[in-house]
Every structure is written in structure tokens, then in C-alpha cells.
Amino acid sequence: MNDPHGPGGGANGDPHDRDPERIPSQAELDAEDLAELERSSRDHDQASLYPPRPADPGRPPVALVLHARVVWWAAAVIGSILAVYGFFNLSTITDDLRLRLLEGVVSDPANSAPEDQIDTLAGFFPPFMLVMIVVVLVIEYLLLVAAATHHSRHCRNFFLAAVVVHLLCIPVGVDLLFRYPDITSTMVVLSYVQFALLVIAALFTLRRSVNTWLPESTRMKPTRMLRGR
Structure with missing residues (x-):
């Protein structure tokens, strides 16, 4: 066997x-x-x-941890001044916006807000936009700090995205909040100074030293993902 x-x-x-x-x-x-x-x-x-992250990336560049933050803090101080001034003069801004909307109903009824919604719009947008000034500044600060402390390119990119949104909102905010005869024109000037400072802060985070220090981008590549299945 x-x-x-x-x-x-x-x-x-x-x-x-x-x-x-x-x-x-x-x-x-x-x-x-x-x-x-x-x-x-x-x-x-x-x-x-998913490229490996370096064990010790070294100290963050001065452009990211000092220059960008100093310029951003200057923009944040201006934003705080605008928000505080806006809340102190909220009733005046609301009345001015209401009058502007009513004038629009008379001069261009086809493209203006419905007359029965004017009070609602005038009462909602000024406080909402003033609160959003503070909210956006907080988001920008957290992302700017996280980019350096966590050695994160994604946080830097999200910071840039938040700044772009902020920049797009500034002209609209100036027009709805401060461009009235009984509101000091200093607020308009400060708004555009803040605009310039935010641009400078964003440019500091794009300097070559920052891009070199941050980890490589981990952009998803669909063809490689499909091949891996």
C-alpha cells in the first residue's frame, strides 16, 4: 500500500x-x-x-509661521474693527439698506426684491454678514496655524480657498454694509486695506520655501485607483 x-x-x-x-x-x-x-x-x-511623510520635516519656514501670520493678524484686526463698528451701527445700516431696496423697487421693479420681502432682507443680511466676517477669520486662522503645526499642504490649500472666498465677499460686504452717506467712508477704505493684506498673507504661504517644506501633494489618480481594484 x-x-x-x-x-x-x-x-x-x-x-x-x-x-x-x-x-x-x-x-x-x-x-x-x-x-x-x-x-x-x-x-x-x-x-x-500615498507617499510617505518625512519623519522630521524640519522647522517651518519663516514665511509661513511669521510673515504670513503677521500680515494676516493685521487683516484680522481690521476685520474685527469692521465687525464691531457694524454691530454698533446695525440699526443705521439696516435702515439704509431698506431704503436702497425700496428705491430699487421704484427705479427697477423687474430686477429688485419683492416689496413684501424688503424688511426681511434688510433685517437679515447686515447681521449675518457681520457675523460671517468673524467666522471666516476664525477658519482662516485655524487653517493657517494647522498648516505649520501639522505640516499639512491640505491645510495650506484650504486656507487659500478660505481667503479667496473672503476676498470675493469683501466688495459685496462693502456695498451692503458701509457704502452709505451716513456711514463713515473710513470703513470702505479699511475694507480694501484688509483685502490687500489678505492677498499678501496668501502670497506668503505660496513662497517657494513653503512649497518645498510642505509634503508632496497626494492628489487622487482615478486610473491608478481603478487598476488597484
Whole structure:
């Protein structure tokens, strides 16, 4: 009787178990090479999608931790002044906005707000926009600090996105909040000074030293993701 574990009767029927000295065929060698290539390609794609972060990136650049923050703080101080002034004169701003909307109903009824919604709009937008000045500044500060403390390119990019949104809102905010005869024109000037300071702060975070220090971008590559499935 044959031994089930002997050379002639492998329990699992594997040819290598039946003949340990058997030379693999060319097809088997090719299959092993293809499997190894597939593993190497998958590992390479994974490394490309998620590159390793450096263990010690070094000290953050001065442009990110000092210059950008100093300029941003100047913009934040101006934003705080605008918000405080706006809340102290909220009733005046609301009345001025209401009158402007009513004038629009008379001069251009087709493109103006419905007359029955004017009081609601005039009462909502001024306080909402003043609160958003503070909210956007807080978001910008957290992202700017996180970019340096967490060595994060994503936080820097989100900071830039928040600044762009802020810049787009400033002309609208100036027109709705401060461009009235009984509101000092200093607020309009300060608003555009803040605009310029935010641009400068954003440019500091884009300096070459900052881009070199931050980790490489980990943008998702759909074709590689599909190949990995």
C-alpha cells in the first residue's frame, strides 16, 4: 500500500510534493514572474497614491509661521474693527439698506426684491454678514496655524480657498454694509486695506520655501485607483 505522504501519493496532489526535485515548467515560471510584477506594480501605485511623510520635516519656514501670520493678524484686526463698528451701527445700516431696496423697487421693479420681502432682507443680511466676517477669520486662522503645526499642504490649500472666498465677499460686504452717506467712508477704505493684506498673507504661504517644506501633494489618480481594484 502506498504511503499517502510518500513520494508517490501526496495528500494534496501538488506536483512539487510528489517530486521535490522536479524542474518547474516555463509556463509556471512565467506565471510566477507575472504575479511578482503585479505585486510590484500594486505596491508602486499604492506608494504613489500615498507617499510617505518625512519623519522630521524640519522647522517651518519663516514665511509661513511669521510673515504670513503677521500680515494676516493685521487683516484680522481690521476685520474685527469692521465687525464691531457694524454691530454698533446695525440699526443705521439696516435702515439704509431698506431704503436702497425700496428705491430699487421704484427705479427697477423687474430686477429688485419683492416689496413684501424688503424688511426681511434688510433685517437679515447686515447681521449675518457681520457675523460671517468673524467666522471666516476664525477658519482662516485655524487653517493657517494647522498648516505649520501639522505640516499639512491640505491645510495650506484650504486656507487659500478660505481667503479667496473672503476676498470675493469683501466688495459685496462693502456695498451692503458701509457704502452709505451716513456711514463713515473710513470703513470702505479699511475694507480694501484688509483685502490687500489678505492677498499678501496668501502670497506668503505660496513662497517657494513653503512649497518645498510642505509634503508632496497626494492628489487622487482615478486610473491608478481603478487598476488597484
